[in-house]
Amino acid sequence: MAEDYVELIAELIETRGEARPVEIAERLGVKPPTVTKNISRLKTAGLVRREPYRAIFLTDAGQxxxxxxxRRHRIVVAFxxxxxxxxxxxxxxxxxxEHHVSETTxxxxxKALKPHRRYK
Amino acid sequence: MAEDYVELIAELIETRGEARPVEIAERLGVKPPTVTKNISRLKTAGLVRREPYRAIFLTDAGQxxxxxxxRRHRIVVAFxxxxxxxxxxxxxxxxxxEHHVSETTxxxxxKALKPHRRYK
DNA sequence: TTCTGAAATTAGACATGGCTAATTTATCTA
DNA sequence: TAGATAAATTAGCCATGTCTAATTTCAGAA
Structure with missing residues (x-):
């Protein structure tokens, strides 16, 4: 769960300027209360920083x-x-x-991709 | 969950002659009570047939x-x-x-494997 | 500056899948 | 055939991630 959230939050901050629960809910196909609860878990886990009713930010660990x-996502898609x-x-x-791929894989x-140069 | 269980049950029946909770628990890295509970769910789902304290069998749907x-497992590993x-x-x-790979993929x-002929 | 509508949160329920401790059943051996 | 032991089950707990309904907060428009 955490991975999907931080990945999406980073993307939203980049493309939209900020990450809002309502956006996250839409993108992940869940309802807003689910997002609220999960964001608070991420906060407990030290991955996000945020005040109630405000936009969501990533901590250094979250980033x-x-x-x-x-990176994993990019590589898997490109492959x-x-x-x-x-x-x-x-x-x-x-x-x-992407959540099940070891570093080895x-x-x-x-490596299998290198000759193609279709990613990055 | 169901997929891991039926896959393993089929394998155990083939290689051991029968599928027993204690084996399943070991192979999946969970405790016996967890297996009991999940087997009963599989029974409800119509995937296995079984009487208490007896070996586990797959229904046609389970097979x-x-x-x-x-098949998916074989292909993914070979790949x-x-x-x-x-x-x-x-x-x-x-x-x-294997649980996340579409038929397309x-x-x-x-196809990428065909020239190698290292599976089946 | 107040009010209204959208966003967010809280409260409480549910399903899944895991655990430990205690009990029951089956089987094998003495 | 009676016990002992290993397997299986039951009971009851916990965490995760989802939902709906109800409430609270915020921000922009009148």
Whole structure:
């Protein structure tokens, strides 16, 4: 859960300027109360900083995790695309796969990708 | 959960002659009471047939699901191996990945694999 | 500056999947 | 055949992640 949230929060901050529960709920396909509860868990875990009714920010730890997740996501998507899979499927499958890929496998994906230069 | 269970039950029946909770617990890394509870859920779901204190059998639906899962598992493992990943990592990662791979991606894996002929 | 509508939160319920401790059942052996 | 032991089950607890209904807060428009 944490990974999906910090990844999305980082993206929202980048593209929208800030991350709001209502946006997160829409993007993750859950209801706002679920987001509120999960954000407070992330806060307890030291991944986000925030005051009630305000926008959500990532702590340093949160940013690190987000960066790790986004790198994995990028690599997995690029790899699937390099196999000829369509973008929508690649995105959808990567979402599920990225949480289960070891560093070893990720490196193998990168290596298999290198000659193509279709990512980054 | 159901997929992991039926997959393992099918394998145990094949290699051991029968599937017992204690074996399942060991293989999945959970405790026996957890297995009892989950088996009864699988029974409710129509995937297994069984009487208390007896071995576990798959219904037709359970066998179909097991077959589907095992095919996916085989393909994913073979594909990871074909990338040069070691067996242990391939097995471990496949365990997580297989539940998130669409048929489209699975076919892409098979296709990428064909020239190697290292599976089946 | 007040009020209204959207966003967020709280409260409380539910399903899933895990655990420990205690009990029951089945089986094998003495 | 009677006990002992290993397997299985039951009871009851916990954490996670979801929901709906009700309430609170905030911010912009009248």
């Amino acid at each position: 690190d995790l987000a960066e790790t997740c986004r 699937l695309l390099s196999l000829g899979i369509d973008e929508e499927t690649a995105e959808r499958d990567a979402e599920g796969i 990720l490196e193998a994906f990168e | 179909d699901l097991a077959e589907t899962c095992r 990871l191996l074909s990338l040069g990943i070691d067996e242990e990592t391939a097995e471990r990662d496949a365990e997580g990945i 699975l076919e892409a894996f098979e």
